[in-house]
Amino acid sequence: MQILLYGIFSGLSIALLAIALQSVYLPTRILFIGLAGIFAIAPYIAFLLMNLGLGSELSISLSILSCIFISLLCELINHGPLSRKNSKFLSIKGLNETVQLISSLGIYIVITQLIVIIWGTNTKTLQIRMGQVTRIGTISITEAQWTTLLVSSFLIITFLIFLKKTGAGLRMRAMVNNPKIFALQGYNIKFYRLVFFALAGLFASISSLLMAYDIGIDPYYGLQALLIALVAIIIGGQDSFIGPIVGALFIGITRELIAWQFSTNWKDGITFLIFAVFLFLRPQGFLGKSSRLEANV
Secondary structure (H helix, E strand, O other), rough: OHHHHHHHHHHHHHHHHHHHEEEEEEEEEEEEOOOHHHHHHHHHHHHHHEEEEOOHHHHHHHHHHHHHHHHHHHHHHHHHHHHHOOOOHHHHHOOOHHHHHHHHHHHHHHHHHHHHHHHHHEEEOOOOOOOOOEEEEOOOEEEEHHHHHHHHHHHHHHHHHHHHHHHHHHHHHHHHHHOOOHHOOOOHHHHHHHHHHHHHHHHHHHHHHHHHHHOOOOHHHHHHHHOOOHHHHHHOOOOOHHHHHHHHHHHHHHHHHHHHHOOOOHHHHHHHHHHHHHHHHHOOOOOOOHHHHHOOO
């Protein structure tokens, strides 16, 4: 039971990052690798602000806002202009996606190197306070894990309700389903792209801060975390926001079981082995529909 709970806590953190990645990919078809850099820098900004004498709550809030701003900048100065570029060179099928991917990878490298230059390569843990440990029988749950459970669950449920029950959420779903028709209806594509990039920065930074509060992260962990989130998206289903959540919980529980039965050194290897198995046997994921994938080919 203890391992199952640890897997759920881990899966919820992965789910937040998977939603962040999916928030950009679904409406734009951009694999936002730069999000790995945003994920990595969030706890370092909070750490810096706390060292300057700001309270922990204010430092964390400003860190989240900073990450949202960085994500918006990525759209305003990089991905947006590239998407609107109509030159013959970039209009070749598939080439614009490649350029977007390479430029996004460049963003990740720049942010990571800035972290290393300013803060070094040491792992940072946001030790806000000495948290209490709750014991329920043989199960032990730390304050950081309770925080991860409550914050992640609240954000995920609120986001899904927002998409389902509000007018703004309905418009966002419409853009995800067909951006071209959405634009023809007179909606401002640029504005809604910014909304999705802002959501990506929000979810990625909170995922990172929760992980830093629990176990800590280093400057290079962002790309590894993003790849695990990408695996969760593939396993859960690529065409929705529910699929990545299911995939993330599955991956989180599986990784903790592997660490318990064998070693933590096997976690990443088994994760990508599962990824390979799904690509061969069920590429549409748990909740995906094969007919939709065939229609897209």
